Amino acid sequence: MKEGFVNISASPHIRDKASTTGIMGDVLISLLPASIMGIYNFGQNAYIMILVCIVSCILFEAITEYIFKKALTVKDLSAAVTGLLIALNLPPELPIWMAILGCAFAIVVVKQMFGGIGQNFMNPALAARCFLVMSFTGRMTSFVYDGITTATPLTVMKAGGSTDLLSMFIGNEAGTIGETSAAALLIGALYLLLKRVISIKIPFFYIFTFSVCIFIYAVAGEGMEAGDAGIFLAKHICGGGLILGAFFMATDYTTSPITSSGKVIFGVILGLLTFVLRIYGGSAEGVSYAIIICNLLVPIIEMATRPKSFGFGYEEKPLSENLGFIGGRDSLSGDGIGAIPEGLTPDEENIWIKEKKKEMKRTKSSQRKNSLPYVVISICLIGLLAGLALGAVYDVTKEPIRKTADKNKQESFSTVFPEAASYVENSEIKISDAAKKAKEILNVKADINEIWDALSEDKTTVGHIIIITSHEGYGGDIQMAVGLDTENVITGISMLSIGETAGLGMEAKDDPSFAKQYVGKKVDSFVVTKTGVSVENEIDAISQATITSKAVTNAVNMALGFALDMWGGEK
Helix, strand or coil, X not given: CCCCCCCCCCCXXXXXXXXXXXXHXXXXXXXXXXXXXXXXXXXXXXXXHHHHHHHHHHHHHHHHHXXXXXCCCHHHCHHHHHXXXXXXXXXXXXXXXXXXXXXXXXXXXXXXXXXXXXXXXXXXXXXXXXXXXXXXXXXXXXXXXXXXEECCHHHHHHCCCCCCHHHHHHCCCCCCCCCCCHHHHHHHHHHHXXXXXXXXXXXHHHHXXXXXXXXXXXXXXXXXXXXXXXXXXXXXXXXXXXXXXXXHHCCCCCCCCCCHHHHHHHHHHHHHHHHHHHHHCCCCCCHHHHHHHHXXXXXXXXXXXXXXXXXXXXXXXCHHHHHCCECCECCECCCCCCECCCCCCHHHHHHHHHHHHHHHHHHHHHHHHCXXXXXXXXXXXXXXXXXXXXHHHHHHXXXXXHHHHHHHHHHHHHHHCCCCCEEEECCCCCHHHHHHHHHHHHCCCEEEEEEEEEECCCCCEEEEEEEEEECCCCCCCEEEEEEEECCCCEEEEEEEECCCCXXXXXXXXXXXXXXXXXXXXXXXXXXXXXXXXXXXXXXXXXXXXXXXXXXXXXXXXXXXXHHHHHHCCCC
16 A cells, blocks of 8 residues: 555455355365265266366366456365356256266356356356256256156146146155155255355245245145145145255345345245246246246345445435535535535646546446336346347258258158158148138047158049147147048157157157057047046057047047048048
């Protein structure tokens, strides 16, 4: 410090022994129980995944900071924490290169591109998870436990199946490496609370709000008794990434509110969003997207909950009314910038006034940027630009995508109607009237999209292929091709587009034995059974995927009704 000068900083002044390295070290320690349980559950793959993600994040941070000519910060352990959290949010069977790509996205794009630690606008680990889910949906939603591809407990519950609460609490279930054991996560959370690394406010209001919504839904929406609703709620708390998200990621210092009331609002919104996404969304999870969405709302939450500064709101008056005149002349600028210091020459007065005006201009500009309307408008503009960019990408890629879809469709026809020599789209048939009639009679949610004629070598029509889309799938729409000969005997079924759960609903496409149940049969309609097939028109449902089985069967029944109405055929 130079002699005669002092350093001045704004209050409050807090003296604390805590450091970034110490805090991050505590987070790593708190995640050890979940990591150990993940390695115990999933074996060597989980250990390798954890190691690769931690090392990748540290290397990406060091390389990026070197390129950006920034101080090296890997010693603060924040990159190691990000790497461990990414690993705990990944399936153990995910290809290593995908995990490394996720680490690069988290560190380079989400963290370093926005200024490094303390500057990221959303949780880097969850950003990486969502990026990988959107990029590699099949891999990120495929889970293997004990050598068998299966679904997570929450997915089984959403599909109407049963799960074991004790197994979910201990962690002997399928899922990502770190989310399966609620017990291990609670041990780590207790450590963070005792060390005062995190506050209980966000996790409490998050889980409390979510619990209230789930319990009301179970009682009012599903008609459960209070006891059953309680068990249903406990499974939702133990299942998925709720505890991992609530205690270890929603409490991230950078991406959560700092105000006390802001933490409460943040937790409540998180609970509501997670409930809506889990119960009414296409996925059985919802925690990752809920936290990321709320991360984006933090500036608005803090703006709305920012405490008033001391003296804020006083009645402002012109300084000349309060201080009067000094030295026989008006010592005030008249612009509300304060009293002009005594002893200045006229030139010095002008310089002082100009500097004060610049300071006031900077203050007003800062206030505008921190105002609620400015933040809202900025977010809207970012959303608009992102939408325009996505629209441009779609416009460029839609034609190649369409050609690929057409090629896949043509290739599937040989499976659906192998006896035909060629296939020609029938554009003369009015699909709407007959399809509407079949839909009303059967009361199904499906639409017939296209009709193709199956032709023999001499160009004689030997059957038809109906492209139909069911809207009753568990994971969204299911589009399939149904082949029928001239007597309405089913010649084959092929799934053209399906996004059901890996290991459950996806068996409609992956397991040929399911589609073969329909082939060669001539019936008025099929029914789904879970007790085994006893008559010709029964279809054995896919294990724990009754919704998918019924969606496919209802679509096939609609195709049968449509064909009978259009072309007749003997019953």
